[in-house]
Amino acid sequence: QVQLVESGGGVVQPGTSLTLSCAASGFTFSNFGMHWVRQAPGKGLEWVAMVSYDGSHKYFADSVKGRFTISRDNSNNTLYLQMNSLRPEDTALYFCVKDRIIAEFEDWGQGTLVTVSS
Amino acid sequence: EIVMSQSPATLSVSPGERVTLSCRASQSVGTKLAWLQQKIGQSPRLLIYSASSRATGVPARFRATGSGTEFTLTISSLQSEDFAVYYCQQYNEWPPITFGQGTRLEIK
Numbered sequence: 712q713v714q715l716v717e718s719g720g721g722v723v724q725p726g727t728s729l730t731l732s733c734a735a736s737g738f739t740f741s742n743f744g745m746h747w748v749r750q751a752p753g754k755g756l757e758w759v760a761m762v763s764y765d766g767s768h769k770y771f772a773d774s775v776k777g778r779f780t781i782s783r784d785n786s787n788n789t790l791y792l793q794m795n796s797l798r799p800e801d802t803a804l805y806f807c808v809k810d811r812i813i814a815e816f817e818d819w820g821q822g823t824l825v826t827v828s829s
Numbered sequence: 830e831i832v833m834s835q836s837p838a839t840l841s842v843s844p845g846e847r848v849t850l851s852c853r854a855s856q857s858v859g860t861k862l863a864w865l866q867q868k869i870g871q872s873p874r875l876l877i878y879s880a881s882s883r884a885t886g887v888p889a890r891f892r893a894t895g896s897g898t899e900f901t902l903t904i905s906s907l908q909s910e911d912f913a914v915y916y917c918q919q920y921n922e923w924p925p926i927t928f929g930q931g932t933r934l935e936i937k
Contacts (some may be wrong), residue, residue, distance in 0.1 A: 814920030
């Protein structure tokens with residue numbers, strides 16, 4: 712079955728960087744687009760970024776554009792989110808999400824918590 | 830950006846009842862509309878895609894309709910495991926992919 716396991720979250724100071732990883736298994740990773748979606752504590756869902764199946768296309772929410780980078784390693788079935796210039800408003804549970812078809816969020820990881828605080 | 834609005838914010842219902850949740854888009858999304866369910870402490874789960882198609886393993890008591898700007902999710906005969914937060918999500922025009930603010934279904 713599909714497994715998505717996020718890691719890399721933690722407590723960081725504003726202005727610093729963090730890289731999240733998502734290890735995928737149970738499906739042919741290189742065939743599917745992948746997303747990061749976040750959820751601030753007690754709040755709703757916010758789409759963050761998407762990378763196409765082959766890594767050639769990348770899309771970002773305006774709130775993270777220029778600060779976050781999404782990438783993937785299809786040889787190691789891993790998705791990444793490089794987060795720079797972190798702000799307190801980036802504090803959230805970050806989910807790795809697999810497409811069913813583009814932007815239909817079929818499978819979700821359990822999330823990794825990022826806390827940005829001084 | 831397409832803004833998704835859900836109503837009501839909270840719905841108190843009894844097990845066994847039928848409930849209808851609403852979702853409205855600020856402009857047409859065709860049928861590029863999904864519904865997700867999130868239980869407390871869990872990741873979201875895809876229930877419905879393409880406005881009315883049930884995802885794998887979703888019980889038939891979940892029925893969704895709509896197109897354009899108006900969508901509904903109806904749950905017939907609520908079970909205890911259905912009490913959760915429900916989000917609608919549009920993917921017709923993106924980025925960004927946008928979600929509604931959610932409807933919380935709670936036990937009366």
